Amino acid sequence: MMSKKLLALFILTSFSVIAQQKISVEEIYTGAFRTKGMDALQSMKNTNQYTVLNSDRTSRTQQIDLYDFATLKKVSTLIDTKSYKDLSEGIDSYTFSNDEKQILIANNTSPIFRHSFTATYYLYNLATKELTKVLENVQEPTFSPDGTKIGYAKENNLFIYDIASKAITQVTTDGKKNEIINGITDWVYEEEFAFVRAFDWSADSKKLAFIRFDESKVPQFSMDMYQKDLYPTSQTFKYPKAGEKNSEVSLHVFEVGSKSAKKINLGNYSDFYIARMKWTNDDNVLSAQVLNRHQDNLDLIFVDGTTGTAKVVLNEKDKAYVDVTDNLTFLKDNSFIWTSEKDGFNHIYLYDKSGKLKNQVTKGKWEVTNYYGFDEKTKTVFYQSVENGSTLRDVYKISLDGKKKVKLSSQVGTNGATFSPDFTYYINTYSSVTTPPTYTLNSSKDGKQAQEIVNNTALVEKIKKYDLPTKEFFELTTEKGHKLNAWMIKPKDFDANKKYPVFMYQYSGPGSQEVANNWLDTNDMWFMMLSQQGYITVCVDGRGTGFKGADFKKCTQKELGKFEVEDQIDAAKVIGNYAYVDKSRIGIFGWSYGGFMSSNCLFKGADVFKMAIAVAPVTNWRFYDSVYTERYMQTPQENASGYDENSPINHVSKLKGNFLLIHGTADDNVHVQNSMQMIEALVQANKQFDWAIYPDKNHGIYGGKTRIQLFNKMTNYIKEKL
Secondary structure (H helix, E strand, C coil): CCCHHHHHHHHHHHHHHHHCCCCCHHHHCCCCCCCCCCCCCEECCCCCEEEEEEEECCCCEEEEEEEECCCCCEEEEEEEHHHCHHHCCCCCEEEECCCCCEEEEEEEEEECCCCCEEEEEEEEECCCCEEEEEEEEEEEEEECCCCCEEEEEECCEEEEEECCCCCEEECCCCCECCCEEECECCHHHHHHCCCCECEEECCCCCEEEEEEEECCCCCEEEEEECCCCCCCEEEEEECCECCCCCCEEEEEEEECCCCEEEECCCCCCCCEEEEEEEECCCCCEEEEEEEECCCCEEEEEEEECCCCCEEEEEEEECCCCCCCCCCCEECCCCCEEEEECCCCCCEEEEECCCCCEEEECCCCCCCEEEEEEEECCCCEEEEEECCCCCCCEEEEEEECCCCCCEECCCCCCEEEEEECCCCCEEEEEEECCCCCCEEEEEECCCCCEEEEEECCHHHHHHHHCCCCCCEEEEEEECCCCCEEEEEEECCCCCCCCCCEEEEEECCCCCCCCCCCCCCCCHHHHHHHHHHHCCCEEEEEECCCCCCCCHHHHHCCCCCCCCHHHHHHHHHHHHHHCCCCEEEEEEEEEEECHHHHHHHHHHHHCCCCCCEEEEECCCCCHHHCEHHHHHHHHCCCCCCHHHHHHCCHHHHHHHCCCEEEEEEECCCCCCCCHHHHHHHHHHHHCCCCCEEEEECCCCCCCCCCCHHHHHHHHHHHHHHHHC
16 A cells, blocks of 8 residues: 555646646747737837837727836827728838827838838828828838938839928939849848848938949849749849859939939949948938958948048958947947957947047957947946856946946846937846746836836746746856857756756857847747657857857858857767766757758767758858858858868768758748758768758748648657657
């Protein structure tokens, strides 16, 4: 007969088994664990207020609501879609004019590539409450600073819409698909320099500067679109692969009054990028960041808008590459704030208007990860950094002279900030591995919390029934002595006397980070689900990843996939020696760069990994785009061995374990060509493997039931092969 103590233990363990509700792929990918936030949160410029896009699900309406920063109370509803039948499709995005008396509202958005889209735009006058449809199927409409005009792009040309007269001025006429683009970036700039709008208004609204892309010599890529038609159609666009011709770019200034444009002579550059362009506070001075093709030399150029003469005011060089910065901020006297990792870590610098260094504002063996703004009154800079550890984020303020640094955030995890226009308050977004996002109002004086705005306690309560394990952070040291950030998710009923299979996940791309103390994403929920089925998941950020300084990040230069793969294999060996791990059952998974990595790990680490899943992988860097690939590898013509020795397509003969290869046919980023050529290489190496192709799906492989089917497929593969 069972003793009372044993009976109690049996009841307790039986109850805990019942209590741990199982997570399903269907729940994860239908949004069951989605967090609440503050949608389209924008700080106003002229009043100490902010706006949020709210939705009323029962009435299927949306509102742009105005709130007071000091009290968090709603001041008014600026517009409610229920009052305007033109907005029955809802509000996709919105922007204010500088005086905040007009709003441009977008709907019927139609995506082009990752960031670009066309939409229908309505102009809303806050005083008269009048809504007018002004533009259809256009890109990037932008108010002039005086609020009288809207610059926009349509079908590769630039236009100006006059709000009062409704007259349209055509700025350029030579735009042509797959040949000339004016004021909008080409595919590779959009993807790798992460901007779409390549035009900007001068402060006095009298000039419009823009970049012109001549992509006529760029090789063309085509993708078949299958849909449900009798015959597939073909989508073609210009895509410069590593070592191939890029767009020829030029900088132009259009005078609104005289309706005349001039081309700016940038100097003796050849094969270069204009990676950023913006007007300074001087009506007549335009800035541009010009990079050479190797991206190891960056010039910040100031252009005289009248004469068109250009001069270099700041130059940065690096033995590997120079990162473009979005943090260029011009102060009232046209001195400027700039971020750079020239001392080995990303920091904030102050230069005078001629480009002479006045002061390095932040210093230390840690990185500034976000620049939030500058308060002219108190001469204070606000920023986010990893000063307390590369997996954490904190909010700080510091005087422009580099003194009086104050840590504003107090909770351990990931803190981000949106500041009020006068910098008195900020909305702090906080999350950690155990706390879903919370939004609070805080004082910029000392960081003290005034009140809570949004929390996710309902999600916390909901998750309790799943009795999930905790994601544990640790530092893993490889046999070669490399110290790497890592996390591990063990089954909730973990027993140190058992032997568990391990599923490793990583991305590993240059400057990336997967090991960070923030709330769980959808991948994490899938790993939690795998933990309920007896798997340990581990993630290791190897060399080449970010936020630990330039040397750690840039050591992979010219050899992408060498040290990163070495670190994953070495980490797997360390993990395999843990007493509770079955070293014969270690698998690895990754998407995009992570798929490149997981393929390489299975092939090069054939005796370490039992299986791998690679989704949308680069299989040979020769197939990927010029801007990204050459930043780290130079061209194939200059560095053939770097390309060939680390591309998994050249190591298929080493495959021993189980391999699942997945790709979407409409992937405009990492072309399905990567997987097709890998499949052929594996076939000719007489290797057995598994693969899945998703018709008309892009790099994200989603839409309808796609994600559910995909993650069920991967789950079943893990259970069968690991």
